[in-house]
Amino acid sequence: xxxxxxxxxxxxxxxxxxxxxxxxxxxxxxxxxxxxxxxxxxxxxxxxxxxxxxxxxxxxxxxxxxxxxxxxxxxxxxxxxxxxxxxxxxxxxxxxxxxxxxxxxxxxxxxxxxxxxxxxxxxxxxxxxxxxxxxxxxxxxxxxxxxxxxxxxxxxxxxxxxxxxxxxxxxxxxxxxxxxxxxxxxxxxxxxxxxxxxxxxxxxxxxxxxxxxxxxxxxxxxxxxxxx
Numbered sequence: 422x423x424x425x426x427x428x429x430x431x432x433x434x435x436x437x438x439x440x441x442x443x444x445x446x447x448x449x450x451x452x453x454x455x456x457x458x459x460x461x462x463x464x465x466x467x468x469x470x471x472x473x474x475x476x477x478x479x480x481x482x483x484x485x486x487x488x489x490x491x492x493x494x495x496x497x498x499x500x501x502x503x504x505x506x507x508x509x510x511x512x513x514x515x516x517x518x519x520x521x522x523x524x525x526x527x528x529x530x531x532x533x534x535x536x537x538x539x540x541x542x543x544x545x546x547x548x549x550x551x552x553x554x555x556x557x558x559x560x561x562x563x564x565x566x567x568x569x570x571x572x573x574x575x576x577x578x579x580x581x582x583x584x585x586x587x588x589x590x591x592x593x594x595x596x597x598x599x600x601x602x603x604x605x606x607x608x609x610x611x612x613x614x615x616x617x618x619x620x621x622x623x624x625x626x627x628x629x630x631x632x633x634x635x636x637x638x639x640x641x642x643x644x645x646x647x648x649x
Contacts, residue, residue, distance in 0.1 A: 424518050424552050425482065428489040434542050437563035439494040439508065440487055446495055448502045453527035460528055463564045463588050485587050493546070496526065496539050506531045510547070517556035520547060541574045548602055557599035561588055571598040 432439040442450075451472040454460045461468040485491045492510035497503065506526030513520045522543060526536050539559075547553045559569035562581060567639050572578070576598035586595040 426567040427551055429486055429492055429494055430546065432494070432542050432546055434538050436499055437538055437542070438497040438499060439542060442479050442482050442495045444476060445480050448472050448481050450479065451475040453503065453505055453529070454525055457528055459467065460525055461589055463561045463590065465524060465588050467589070481569060484520060494539075494543065496535065498530070498535070500621070506539070507533065508543055510560070511569045516552050517555060519557065520553050522556060522558045536570050537573050540570060544574055555599060555601045557597060559595050559597045560584075561590070561593045562596045563590070563593065568596055568598060574598045594598060
């Protein structure tokens with residue numbers, strides 16, 4: 422089985438639209454998450470000081486969308502029509518056919534199951550349509566609720582590396598979560614866990630998510646990405 426890169430395809434869940442960013446998203450990106458030091462506390466990129474900085478970042482993202490290896494979604498809330506966060510493939514291992522996912526979301530949407538809903542749909546897409554064999558994400562153990570999001574989406578805790586990472590709080594430990602597939606009957610990839618990567622709204626309903634709603638060493642940003 423091989424990976425078939427399809428790029429940042431529009432995805433939809435009960436409450437969310439996952440789509441490509443546009444330059445018009447700059448103001449809301451800055452207001453809702455990138456300019457909030459509470460959101461960026463456990464991230465590896467600095468808090469944006471203005472909407473213009475967000476706009477410059479978005480210029481790079483928009484220009485990169487022609488590359489089918491780029492997976493960078495805006496999380497848009499259907500009810501409000503607002504961009505409320507981002508979720509992306511932040512690194513990949515071509516030979517292992519694996520990807521690392523990072524995400525962050527507006528503080529006003531914490532504890533509502535939004536991140537779980539978005540992550541579950543992205544995982545479904547990458548496993549079922551793109552054909553990756555492993556997905557992983559990581560977080561600072563001081564932001565434990567990010568790990569809860571990963572677990573709710575079927576990822577398993579694989580260990581913690583001590584003082585192996587860095588974020589806006591300084592040098593930190595790194596808790597790693599992952600989920601893999603195997604090739605089953607008819608050469609079809611199947612997850613090794615009984616968790617189903619559909620029905621995401623049902624997963625999100627209990628909404629036990631974290632203060633930071635940011636994960637994967639919290640790299641869901643252009644300055645740190647190495648997949649583009």
